[in-house]
Amino acid sequence: MxxxxxxxxxxxxxxxxxxxxxxxxxxxxxxxxxxxxxxxLKDIRRKPAVYSDSARMLMQVLKIDTADVRKIMTYGDVDFGRSNKPTQGGKLYIVEGRNKQNEPIEVAVVNGSEKVLIKSFTKLK
Incomplete structure (x- = not known):
């Protein structure tokens, strides 16, 4: 052949x-x-998100909206050196990303078994 x-x-x-x-x-x-x-990030996105009171206040102060949070939870980077620590209600993850103004933002998230608690935001320099 x-x-x-x-x-x-x-x-x-x-x-x-x-x-x-x-x-x-x-x-x-x-x-x-x-x-x-x-x-x-996929595990965090598939669960319903709940914002803490301090996170809601920081969203207003830092001018972050839910679209920025969704973008960070889709394209962000998890800092495993400071993450994956057991806390009350789940594991704490630190996710770094950028908002619409291309400013670096850090989000502290507690990933529980049924829901995700967004604890705080930090604007990085």
Whole structure:
């Protein structure tokens, strides 16, 4: 069998396999969160968020809105050196991100089993 015939068989098999995989997984909401940062942020985003009273006041003072918090919880970076510490109600995570004005913001979040408590905000320099 010549090379171009083997290549044709190979490409035909790959095409059939790709079509099969597309129909098996195509309609499902499948995502991959392999890295620790992505897993923690995904776990935080899937639970309902509750703001503490001090966090609500800091949101007004620092001019942060819920869209900024969502952006930080989607694209932020978890500081694992200061995070993953057990506290009352869950584990404390420090998430660093940027708001709409591109200013660095740090959010302290307590990740519980049923809900997420957003404790405080800090504007970084």
């Amino acid at each position: 010549k090379f171009y015939q083997r290549l044709a068989y190979y490409l035909f098999g790959c095409t059939i396999g790709a079509i099969f995989v597309y129909y098996m997984i195509g309609g499902k909401d499948v995502g991959c969160s392999y890295f620790p940062n992505a897993r923690v």
